[in-house]
Amino acid sequence: MTMAFEPWNVARGAEIITEHAKLDGATLVILHALQEAFGYVPEPAIPMVATALNLSRAEVHGVFTFYHDFRKAPAGRHVLKLCRAEACQAAGGDALAARAEAKLGITIGNTTADERVTLEPIYCLGLCATAPSAMLDGRVVGRLDEARIDALVAEAKR
Amino acid sequence: MTMRIYIPRDAGAVAVGADDVAAALEQAAAAGGTTIEIVRTGSRGLYWLEPMVEVATARGRVAFGPLNTANAPAVLDAMIADAPHPLRLGIADEIPWLKRQTRLTFARCGVVDPRSVEDYRAHSGYQGLQRALQLSSDEILADVTASGLRGRGGAGFPTGIKWKTVAQASADQKYIVCNADEGDSGTFADRMIMEGDPFVVIEGMTIAGVAVGATKGYIYIRSEYPHAVIAMNAAIAAAKRAGYLGTRIGDSAHSFDLEVRVGAGAYVCGEETSLLESLEGRRGIVRAKPPLPAHTGLFGRPTVINNVLSFAAIPFILSGGAKAYADFGMGRSRGTMPIQLAGNIRYGGLFETAFGVTLGELVDDIGGGTFTGRPVRAVQVGGPLGAYFPRALFDTPFDYEAFAARDGLIGHGGVVVFDDSVDMARQARFAMEFCAVESCGKCTPCRIGSTRGVETIERIIRGERVAENLAVVEDLCNTMKFGSLCALGGFTPYPVLSAFRHFRDDFGPAPARLQAAE
Numbered sequence: 001m002t003m004a005f006e007p008w009n010v011a012r013g014a015e016i017i018t019e020h021a022k023l024d025g026a027t028l029v030i031l032h033a034l035q036e037a038f039g040y041v042p043e044p045a046i047p048m049v050a051t052a053l054n055l056s057r058a059e060v061h062g063v064f065t066f067y068h069d070f071r072k073a074p075a076g077r078h079v080l081k082l083c084r085a086e087a088c089q090a091a092g093g094d095a096l097a098a099r100a101e102a103k104l105g106i107t108i109g110n111t112t113a114d115e116r117v118t119l120e121p122i123y124c125l126g127l128c129a130t131a132p133s134a135m136l137d138g139r140v141v142g143r144l145d146e147a148r149i150d151a152l153v154a155e156a157k158r
Numbered sequence: 159m160t161m162r163i164y165i166p167r168d169a170g171a172v173a174v175g176a177d178d179v180a181a182a183l184e185q186a187a188a189a190g191g192t193t194i195e196i197v198r199t200g201s202r203g204l205y206w207l208e209p210m211v212e213v214a215t216a217r218g219r220v221a222f223g224p225l226n227t228a229n230a231p232a233v234l235d236a237m238i239a240d241a242p243h244p245l246r247l248g249i250a251d252e253i254p255w256l257k258r259q260t261r262l263t264f265a266r267c268g269v270v271d272p273r274s275v276e277d278y279r280a281h282s283g284y285q286g287l288q289r290a291l292q293l294s295s296d297e298i299l300a301d302v303t304a305s306g307l308r309g310r311g312g313a314g315f316p317t318g319i320k321w322k323t324v325a326q327a328s329a330d331q332k333y334i335v336c337n338a339d340e341g342d343s344g345t346f347a348d349r350m351i352m353e354g355d356p357f358v359v360i361e362g363m364t365i366a367g368v369a370v371g372a373t374k375g376y377i378y379i380r381s382e383y384p385h386a387v388i389a390m391n392a393a394i395a396a397a398k399r400a401g402y403l404g405t406r407i408g409d410s411a412h413s414f415d416l417e418v419r420v421g422a423g424a425y426v427c428g429e430e431t432s433l434l435e436s437l438e439g440r441r442g443i444v445r446a447k448p449p450l451p452a453h454t455g456l457f458g459r460p461t462v463i464n465n466v467l468s469f470a471a472i473p474f475i476l477s478g479g480a481k482a483y484a485d486f487g488m489g490r491s492r493g494t495m496p497i498q499l500a501g502n503i504r505y506g507g508l509f510e511t512a513f514g515v516t517l518g519e520l521v522d523d524i525g526g527g528t529f530t531g532r533p534v535r536a537v538q539v540g541g542p543l544g545a546y547f548p549r550a551l552f553d554t555p556f557d558y559e560a561f562a563a564r565d566g567l568i569g570h571g572g573v574v575v576f577d578d579s580v581d582m583a584r585q586a587r588f589a590m591e592f593c594a595v596e597s598c599g600k601c602t603p604c605r606i607g608s609t610r611g612v613e614t615i616e617r618i619i620r621g622e623r624v625a626e627n628l629a630v631v632e633d634l635c636n637t638m639k640f641g642s643l644c645a646l647g648g649f650t651p652y653p654v655l656s657a658f659r660h661f662r663d664d665f666g667p668a669p670a671r672l673q674a675a676e
Contacts, residue, residue: 024457027439028422032381053439066441067422069381085343086538089588090501090576091529123425123592125382126346127173128574129205129499129506138384142173 005039005074012037013045021052027063031070040071076111076118078156081135084108084121087128096132096149097121103153117156160193161237162214166268168201168353169385170346175226176209182230183211192238200354202268203508204255212250213237221250255505255524260486262479262494263470264347264510267354273392275400278357284402286473290365291410295325298369298476305475305483306492311337311428311465312540312569312645314491314558320462323452324370327460332372334363334414335437335456335463338379338386339421339428342541344500344572348466350508351496352379352386355470356393360416362469364407365476366462367414375414376456378433380421390418425542425596429644430463432598443598444644465570467496486512491557499525501538501574511556518552521575532577536585536661540569542592543649545656546576546585565656567649582661587615589653593646604647607638611654624666628658 006012016037020029030049034041041064050060064070082088082097101107104117111118127133130142136152144152165180166172180196187194204210210223211233222233222245229245236243247253261267270277278284290298303318324332336359340348352359363375379387394416397403405413424442426432431445434456455461471493475483483493491513497520499506504526521527521537528534536546545566547554554564561568576585590611597604611634618627635651642648658665 025419025437025439028436029419029439032420032422059440062441063439067424069422086542086585086588087344087501087572087574089585090574090580092502122382123596124341124343124345125169125173126340126349127170128344128346128501128572129203129503129508130170130174130208131501133173140169140173140385142170 006037008038008042008044010044010048013042013048017045017048017052026053027055027060028067031064031067035070039074043072076115078116078137079118079120080152080156081120081122081125082108083123083125083127083131083133085124087124088132091131093132093144096144096146099146100149100153103150104157112157117153160195162195162197163237164197164199164212164214164219166201166209166354167198167272167385168208168268168350169383170205170350171201171208171210172385174208174224178227179209179211179225179230182227183234186231186234190234190238192234197271199270200267200272201350201508202250202256203264203350204253204505205507206505207247210247215240218249218251221247221253223247255507255509259510260494260512261510262474262483262486263358263467263496264351264355264508265474266358267351267508270355272354272356272389273396275357275396275402278355282477283357283473284361284408286476287361287365287368287402287408289478290368290476291408291412295369295371298365299325301476301480302369302472305471305480306487306490307468307471307475307483308491308558309465310467310471310495310570311430312567317464317468320452320464321366321370323450324372324460324462327453329460331374331457331459332370333456333459333461334366334370334372334375335434335461336363336375336377336466336469337428337430337433337463338377338383338466339433340383340466340570341380341425341428342543342570342572344538344574345498345541345570346500347496347498347508347571349383349386351466351470352383353389356390357397358470358473359390359466360393360397360403362472363416364402364414365472366464366469368412370460370462372462373413373415375416376437377416377418378421378427378437379418380427381423387418387420394418424598425592426598426644426646429646432644434461434463441598443600444646446643467570488512488514488555488557489559491559495556495568495571497556497571497573499573499575502528502530502577503575504529513557514555516552517547517554517556517573520556520573521552525573525575528575528577530577532579534575535578535580536576536582538574538576538585538653539572540567540652541572542589543567543645543652544569544572545652546582546660547656548660550660565659566652582657582664583615583619586654586657586665587612587619589650589657590615593650597646601641601643601647603638603641604643604650607634607642607647608650610634611638611650615654618665621666628665632658
């Protein structure tokens with residue numbers, strides 16, 4: 001499954017912002033909605049959010065940069081998140097993460113040159129009794145071993 | 159006759175193929191001309207058996223597991239014929255690992271359809287609220303206090319006192335906030351209950367609203383839990399339709415509404431004041447206390463903020479179970495704790511039991527030791543901010559005070575098991591690294607101490623002036639412990655210092671490392 005995103009468009013961005021602007025404490029809700037539509041939070045959207053919520057541009061930028069989830073550029077076509085927290089470490093996750101890095105030719109936190117796969121760390125998917133675990137484009141996978149991580153990488157590269 | 163089959167929709171079960179198994183069973187049934195009805199439930203929490211599937215019979219639900227797409231057709235045949243099968247586990251409720259638990263909070267998880275209010279009610283759901291609606295605020299608070307319930311998020315603050323503080327505050331608006339930012343590695347109880355029995359969380363929050371006079375609640379769920387977000391939103395919609403949320407709930411004079419908000423990948427937002435900042439749409443920067451959230455919480459209003467498991471314990475307590483709840487446990491830790499066994503463990507999962515069970519019982523007896531079959535070397539209890547325990551401390555009973563007395567904490571009840579291949583110097587470095595990445599940056603001990611901690615532990619790992627650098631890290635840990643604003647900087651010393659204290663051989667030049675600690 002490839003994530004399908006719309007190209008950035010000011011009118012569409014404004015529509016999304018207006019849809020949520022009335023909520024109390026709407027900043028995160030709006031940033032999530034923008035990222036869901038466009039795959040990232042386009043920079044021109046930041047001052048638009050600020051105006052809609054009567055905040056300074058710096059405040060919105062501050063929120064945007066504080067949280068790990070929000071992207072300033074589109075990710076690869078597929079996003080493979082590997083759980084790097086203690087329960088997955090205990091179950092051999094470090095070796096599998098190194099294997100995925102080697103197979104993709106990138107280190108965690110980067111996107112392949114062909115922009116097909118983004119490899120990211122995640123700190124706990126809450127699948128700690130079926131560790132090590134991963135998430136490929138929103139699909140969770142547990143009990144990873146070499147064969148399963150290889151299959152996930154192959155699927156992401158397709 | 160239609161055969162009813164229960165398959166978990168829990169993320170942990172889905173991660174090991176529950177959706178594929180459901181499709182395979184449906185296909186096999188269609189091919190064989192059998193009519194089946196599949197009910198997607200939560201997980202019972204026996205994760206080594208997931209996907210675990212149950213079939214309704216006259217004698218009760220018979221469980222099979224672990225299934226996969228290859229063995230599903232044969233299991234279906236065994237279900238139809240009520241015949242023996244290698245994966246047949248017998249009556250689900252009689253499985254010893256489940257039977258020896260005391261499931262008060264998790265009584266319905268894995269049993270009911272988490273989308274159905276009717277099913278929830280059929281399993282004693284909403285009895286607590288029904289009773290609460292006939293009580294005065296003081297009477298509800300008396301029940302919560304009598305139960306001895308303490309905050310299940312980790313701090314262990316008495317829930318009754320917190321609620322009373324908010325009830326006594328006067329304001330035009332009060333809030334109920336559920337902390338579902340379960341970021342600790344090795345914990346998944348919040349996720350399981352939100353996915354498997356979301357109405358119990360809703361009911362607990364509604365009772366809190368009635369007790370303190372709050373009409374609006376928020377559930378702040380971390381973005382790493384998309385399945386829980388879907389489950390909670392579906393349950394909130396169903397509760398609204400059934401008149402359990404909104405105006406005049408359950409035909410009473412009370413109103414209460416709920417909204418789910420999704421986090422954005424910041425661990426520190428599990429800290430209550432940081433969570434409130436995030437809910438208000440700001441950076442998750444920790445607030446100084448006082449003022450307490452009970453006085454000045456969300457949007458500056460009096461706010462009850464509790465963990466998912468605290469709210470989920472409330473319906474049982476309010477349905478007349480306050481004394482029964484308090485009768486479980488030891489010392490000042492009353493009731494039951496949903497303990498999560500995780501990491502390198504043979505029988506990993508959710509084990510709800512009265513406080514007092516020892517760490518050794520949990521790891522060796524209930525957990526069955528490591529999955530790899532190698533000896534258990536270290537156990538981290540309470541998430542990334544919890545101490546590492548060696549085998550020598552396995553007699554520690556699961557109890558807030560007993561763990562504190564041994565320089566540890568039970569936190570949110572996560573137990574992560576490591577075998578003898580673990581390098582404790584690396585684990586100590588990771589604890590500091592994690593703190594450095596996740597620090598909100600407000601206070602200096604946490605923001606700078608964690609980075610200096612990583613550098614110094616790296617020097618120790620390289621064998622540079624080991625004794626002096628160990629002293630530096632100990633000193634740094636003391637500064638973080640006593641000088642940090644919140645538990646992130648304040649508790650990061652627990653894993654670091656416990657690794658030093660109990661696994662000293664791992665800190666030093668390479669040859670000395672990787673030997674057994676004791």
